[in-house]
Amino acid sequence: MDDGTLSDDDTLSRVRRFNRTVTRRIGALGEDYLGTGRPLGEARLLFEIGKDGATVRDLRERLALDSGYLSRMLRALEAQKLITTGRDPDDGRVRRVTLAARGKRAWAMLDRRSKDMAASLLEPLSPAQRERLLAAMTEIERLFRASAVTIEVVDPFGQESEDCLRAYYTELQERFDEGFDPQSYLAARPDDLVPPSGWLLVARLDGVPIGCGALKIGGSGYGEIKRMWVAKSARGIGVAQRLLDALEKQARQAGVQVVQLDTNRKLVEARGLYARNGYREIPAYNTNPYADHWFEKRLTGSDT
Amino acid sequence: MDDGTLSDDDTLSRVRRFNRTVTRRIGALGEDYLGTGRPLGEARLLFEIGKDGATVRDLRERLALDSGYLSRMLRALEAQKLITTGRDPDDGRVRRVTLAARGKRAWAMLDRRSKDMAASLLEPLSPAQRERLLAAMTEIERLFRASAVTIEVVDPFGQESEDCLRAYYTELQERFDEGFDPQSYLAARPDDLVPPSGWLLVARLDGVPIGCGALKIGGSGYGEIKRMWVAKSARGIGVAQRLLDALEKQARQAGVQVVQLDTNRKLVEARGLYARNGYREIPAYNTNPYADHWFEKRLTGSDT
DNA sequence: CCTTTTGCCTGACTAAAGTCAGATAAAAGA
DNA sequence: TCTTTTATCTGACTTTAGTCAGGCAAAAGG
Numbered sequence: 001m002d003d004g005t006l007s008d009d010d011t012l013s014r015v016r017r018f019n020r021t022v023t024r025r026i027g028a029l030g031e032d033y034l035g036t037g038r039p040l041g042e043a044r045l046l047f048e049i050g051k052d053g054a055t056v057r058d059l060r061e062r063l064a065l066d067s068g069y070l071s072r073m074l075r076a077l078e079a080q081k082l083i084t085t086g087r088d089p090d091d092g093r094v095r096r097v098t099l100a101a102r103g104k105r106a107w108a109m110l111d112r113r114s115k116d117m118a119a120s121l122l123e124p125l126s127p128a129q130r131e132r133l134l135a136a137m138t139e140i141e142r143l144f145r146a147s148a149v150t151i152e153v154v155d156p157f158g159q160e161s162e163d164c165l166r167a168y169y170t171e172l173q174e175r176f177d178e179g180f181d182p183q184s185y186l187a188a189r190p191d192d193l194v195p196p197s198g199w200l201l202v203a204r205l206d207g208v209p210i211g212c213g214a215l216k217i218g219g220s221g222y223g224e225i226k227r228m229w230v231a232k233s234a235r236g237i238g239v240a241q242r243l244l245d246a247l248e249k250q251a252r253q254a255g256v257q258v259v260q261l262d263t264n265r266k267l268v269e270a271r272g273l274y275a276r277n278g279y280r281e282i283p284a285y286n287t288n289p290y291a292d293h294w295f296e297k298r299l300t301g302s303d304t
Numbered sequence: 305m306d307d308g309t310l311s312d313d314d315t316l317s318r319v320r321r322f323n324r325t326v327t328r329r330i331g332a333l334g335e336d337y338l339g340t341g342r343p344l345g346e347a348r349l350l351f352e353i354g355k356d357g358a359t360v361r362d363l364r365e366r367l368a369l370d371s372g373y374l375s376r377m378l379r380a381l382e383a384q385k386l387i388t389t390g391r392d393p394d395d396g397r398v399r400r401v402t403l404a405a406r407g408k409r410a411w412a413m414l415d416r417r418s419k420d421m422a423a424s425l426l427e428p429l430s431p432a433q434r435e436r437l438l439a440a441m442t443e444i445e446r447l448f449r450a451s452a453v454t455i456e457v458v459d460p461f462g463q464e465s466e467d468c469l470r471a472y473y474t475e476l477q478e479r480f481d482e483g484f485d486p487q488s489y490l491a492a493r494p495d496d497l498v499p500p501s502g503w504l505l506v507a508r509l510d511g512v513p514i515g516c517g518a519l520k521i522g523g524s525g526y527g528e529i530k531r532m533w534v535a536k537s538a539r540g541i542g543v544a545q546r547l548l549d550a551l552e553k554q555a556r557q558a559g560v561q562v563v564q565l566d567t568n569r570k571l572v573e574a575r576g577l578y579a580r581n582g583y584r585e586i587p588a589y590n591t592n593p594y595a596d597h598w599f600e601k602r603l604t605g606s607d608t
Numbered sequence: 609c610c611t612t613t614t615g616c617c618t619g620a621c622t623a624a625a626g627t628c629a630g631a632t633a634a635a636a637g638a
Numbered sequence: 639t640c641t642t643t644t645a646t647c648t649g650a651c652t653t654t655a656g657t658c659a660g661g662c663a664a665a666a667g668g
Contacts, residue, residue, distance in 0.1 A: 065626085075647085093633070093635065118316045130315075137440075139440040147426070379617090
């Protein structure tokens, strides 16, 4: 439990300090936002509607606003002739909001201000400093994304499971030399992934599935890892590692002593991941036509 | 004017994206702040009062609040028995605010939440990722600080001028082998630094002077740079470079063709700065007892 | 000692932000 | 078809955040 790094007070205060610094800096910009003479709420709303317009439902979700409140603000914007609203052609309940000419101008002004603000942050810096700032920003964003990834057990019959599986198969199809035919593949059936005989984990970023991994319990202390997949857009931030950790933890809890898995020679990153995590290559333990390598790992004392 | 880097749309959108990402992440914390059931303003105030208490004047300054508004909030906290107030022993006009027992508990809770939040950001990351996150945060803070530094012409008879000069002299005293005695030093007199016969520039960070530099106009196209100083706490973020740039710009505008300056052998960074900026070492042009090196630079076509 | 200045407080406002309980109409489901 | 759900709107509120004009007392300056 005592993690050393996490309980380190200094580390935490570093993070808190960063928050303070950045909020102050960005708070100052927020005021600039207001510099348009419009209340912040309206400005944000206007900005969020964007050039292409949006549905009210979408806005409500994106800005996390009370539906009544949003409706009122929209009407205020309408009264100022900044937006026009109309029914959504596909669903008569949904309203579509579009920027009117004045609204487009207001939007452009907000956009300009936002750019100016960003520029004013860079302006006093030397080219070298700018480069370092951008690099650090990119790094922070990546790591914030990484930190926002959650892993959860899901129903293998659910929608998300299906979406992940389809994405997984599509990827295999693209990458395998021999192509990929789900029919001939030794897939785990959804029934095999219902606890306690198996688990399907999904990794999400902002609610959207971006990876999965499954554990199938076999006989006499054996377990098999299947369906390891991470969306291209979310690679390089340690999602696969976390999925693997979670699966192994789950396996341990289920009394599994040896975890096995197979993989294709084209999936190099996967092989690297398994090697890093102490998986040893073993002879084929199944006849999966798409498998070129078979691995196993003996799980030792629980470490959590 | 066309800077290339600054007008680069991609660079700006990078910055804006960072702002969005971070605000969202930190906005989520703001709500956590609220998770205490207290309005944000009160929570911030309570937090700012801190374990040691604070004077009302201090709070007003730190949180940039209207004095009436602050007073009202304090009264609200008092009504909730979170704080107690009393006169400042040194100045009967000033009021001191101290956390009462309940206030201390509330404060501890806010502190806990803030820590938890920071921890929850780190928790999903691997040790290597954590390290990189902290490094990037430190870098961003440094560069934000750098970007927040402003440079302005000030009155050489003013308070800030005096403060800077004293700090400058103290530093010289510490660093020169031979010590430093202002009396025997060939200082620029304040009168020499009043435009248009001279300029005194002060660099500020959050309103606090952290550096200065002066330009003294001599005869026949000559100018001399004096009083170059940057506070220890603000070194390594390019303040001296910016001061030098500003002084040279000022010199150009004043028709100066050659800038001269002297410096002591112990001020190595300064010598490096001048060398980097095209200053050539020349024979002694004065009899300053503390000078070991004399430099000059011929200013060419204006570049701004 | 008298005038200013400083620090804090009060009263009287306002605007922004947000909540909540229905009402209404379209779409989906049984 | 009838019910239920979903998407939005309206009206009636509250809370938060903030401004501004004085007012009073302590301290500082002359």
